[in-house]
Amino acid sequence: MMTLLLLVSAFAAGALNAVAGGGSFLTFPALMMAGVPPVNANATSTVAVSPGALASAFGYRRELRTIGQSINLPLMIGISLVGGLAGALLLLWTPERLFEAIVPWLLLFATALFAAGPTVSAYARKHFTMGQTSLMVLQFLIAVYGGYFGGGIGILMLALLGVFGLTDLNAMNGMKTLLSGCLNAIAVVAFVAGGAVYWHEAIIMTVAAVAGGYVGASVARRIPGPVLRKFVIVVGCLMTVYFFVN
Template sequence: MKTRSDMRGWQIKRRERTRQLIELGGLVVKAELVELTDDDRALLYGAFLWMADKLRSDQGDHAAALWKRRGKRAFEAEALPDSGPSAIFVAAGAGMLGGAMNALAGGGTFATLPALIALGLPANIANATSNVALLPGAGTSAWAYRNELGPVAGISVRPLAALTFVFGLVGSLLLVLTPTETFDILIPWLLLFAFAVTAFGKRAADWLHARVTIGRPTLLAAQVLLGIYGGYFGGGVGLITTALYGLLANIRPRELFAIRTTMLAVANLAAAFIFIGFAMVWWWACVPMLLGSIAGGWFGALIGKRLSHRAVRVWTLLLTGFTTIIFFVRAYGA
């Protein structure tokens, strides 16, 4: 009995080993190494030995992390659902809504990101795809407001845009290189801050300006943080920009349309370079969402020019409050 049991255990282990080798061989075929090397076994073996030497070297940890990250993205891409008419319609509709929201008060990501996740995209791919899709809409809105651009608290648009672009690159690289779980916990608190400053910003600004002189360094430092946030996640960055500018520069939301949409477009542009370069954009969803965001951004800008200060304030408060609740539930809910 003992011999038979040992034999059975050996057979099970052998089958598991055989299945493992078949799966590994499948990965070699899937990576197209057989075709690329013309099935040259010496070439393949040499490549594997080079990988082994690389993993044993001082750069082994870096190489392993890089290869693992690329492999995970490839697996995620293979698991994504096929596009269909209904999915394209949802993506386009979410893009239109997101573009209009960005033009009015910001927060377009809260329309596009949930839609992409609902369509089956992984969260990091959805975030990158949303960013690229909203870029033309943000650019369209910025162009529509171009005649209203002016200095913020004595600082011209160019240094603010330069800071936003550079640190938008930094933020997007952080998204590529690090997990988003920690930032998911911070997002609702940032939005709560945006809501509080939007709701009480005028009183807080009057109180603050009566006691403290807010100079260029403070506003520039805030712009650095906005650039990093915009490149890393971007959700609610328009709302937070409205809140921070209102607090630091005592500017009303309606007067921030031009500068806010411009900075949003700059941050999206910086992040788009990184996300496209790292192949994090799923184009079948991005293209219809992109087209929708262009239309939404243009119409949102036209509507925004006709809205009163009170209407913009109410819209901003409602949107900020709603999104804050959603993200608190998302981060801390059951």
């Protein structure tokens, strides 16, 4: 029964990440429900969804060539790698009981961020401006959060790039996908080196997530975007309530 839960959640997460994002709202709680400790569940969830993110970034390679004219892409990647590693190490150093206590708050923050994402992005673009230095500093902070937990980092990155002045949504999505894939990849290295990954569960979910990204996305694209967003928000709310209660 638990194996089926992991398969279904990872498959759905792969499809969601390819279209709307928010897949970690499914994989992380599923692992905890399967009895994986919180820190290990977060690490294992990151391992499971990372291949799909990097595969998606490859699909944006044409848009990424044009974005280098306004942003130092290699530097952004480097900053994301350093921040992702710092966040992952911070997670590994967090006592299990402390992380278990803050899990509901992290889920609440990520759900609220996902729900308010479009509004936050529009407000930030209208009222703020930033230069290269501010962009790099804020990207580092987002990467640290991404390596530590990761829920809602796509929304944060899109808002950041919008405030910086980018307007091509495909290019922004490409950069967001590449940077999140990079920081997740370096976090995976840290989690593996730290022995935090539950490999049986990780392998099951990685296969299902990749299948979901390739097969499920074709089905998910036929569902209106707002419906998918509402589904992710509802799941996030239910998981937040569940972990507050338990």
